[in-house]
Amino acid sequence: MKNVYDSQTFFDSYQKMRKEVVNANNLIENPIIKKLMPNFSGKKILDLGCGDGNMDMFFVQNGADKVVAIDISKNMIEEAKQKNADKKIDYMVLEMEKIGSIQEKFDFVYSSLAFHYIQDFNKLLFDINKLLNPSGILLFSQESPLLTAIVFYDEKQQKTIELNGKTYYLLSDYENETKRENVWNDNIVTKYHRTYSTIVNNLIQNGFEIELFQDSYADEKAIKLKEKYKYEKDRPMFLFVKARKKKDLFDNNSAKLPKGQSQT
């Protein structure tokens, strides 16, 4: 996976953006994902794409027993270790494609706005199934399929249009589930578009029971601070998914057989 967060120009711009109070992460994504949290007190958590570790500190401050937090970016993990260090948090530089190498099991796998960078979503869910304890929870946010659908042909790709005094988003290539490259802070950011239907089907295929799908919305406070967030009603920016591990895809032993029976 290309890692744009280790490009210095990108990282600097990104840092600047994240420090602003008024951004979509702080005003829209974070309040919603916090409302969707399972009870994680006393639990072991895996954070996929942890960034600066802000949420990992939130987890331990709110009762988590242990957090393993990974990110592909060395810059991010360095910052997390400085800003959000705690003896209950293990920060690791690790690509999400390689979580199959982790030997521990977790009660709760969390990921904020990172899955749209991953090409093979099906494989990712397969790996997460392995890492979860029975009935463990997966909670993730990602960019909405309605946002990632459009293909960027150039830097100035038009995404909206005004018609009769109303703003419309342009929708195309919804069923082309391939990569999307767009320019952000002078760097090419590569994302992978997937439909709602594919997200549903991949979860089911990988042993998850869906508990909730949630599109993002902007509350009055957010719209007051940034008027354009009113367009969340027209096309939400983020999708949140909460799912429970229902089937163990890796259960090759006889643990599930009734007492007194052997596997033959």
Next chain:
Amino acid sequence: MKNVYDSQTFFDSYQKMRKEVVNANNLIENPIIKKLMPNFSGKKILDLGCGDGNMDMFFVQNGADKVVAIDISKNMIEEAKQKNADKKIDYMVLEMEKIGSIQEKFDFVYSSLAFHYIQDFNKLLFDINKLLNPSGILLFSQESPLLTAIVFYDEKQQKTIELNGKTYYLLSDYENETKRENVWNDNIVTKYHRTYSTIVNNLIQNGFEIELFQDSYADEKAIKLKEKYKYEKDRPMFLFVKARKKKDLFDNNSAKLPKGQSQT
């Protein structure tokens, strides 16, 4: 529910359209929903919004034990009784909002392109749960949330736009889950827009386990007959959902209690 199919001008135009071989129902919707069929041999089927009964005849010709087929339109039920009569099929004029009055139980509830006419989807699924036997299957198609989202302000509401040689669909009001009125064959057709997330959540809340979400697609044959179907890749017209009854919402008796225990 307003029933546009009993307006004579609408019914005549509709009849004409359905008789054309080259339409989206025949070339796109019907081939896909047939591929998603559960095994219904020897089963009891309920068809919600049966239209001219074409699929009900298909069910009995392929081994269904009994079919109850309802439609809100007297015109449609009359036509079904003439064109697709069989002793195994019971045709009834009945609004989908009133299926709670049906006393039988079914193994398979089927509905093609009718659910987008129903205002209260949650209530509909609640009623279907009651009508299904344990582990019974619900298979339905409806207009895609990507298609129903846009609000019609007038008869000539623009739905697509050409930009740099590419066709884009206009997306807005995706999170406004209210009615949509548009003009079709000189009649106002009222539909209800729901998001993918709401469809997922309502199924779960009403005791269903989702087996598959499927967006529509056009195969080469369809595109050869009508070139515009190539735009299915940009914005599919239909959504198909297959789900299994997992929980009985109406189980008030002691049927599930272990032997020897009484309900106290």
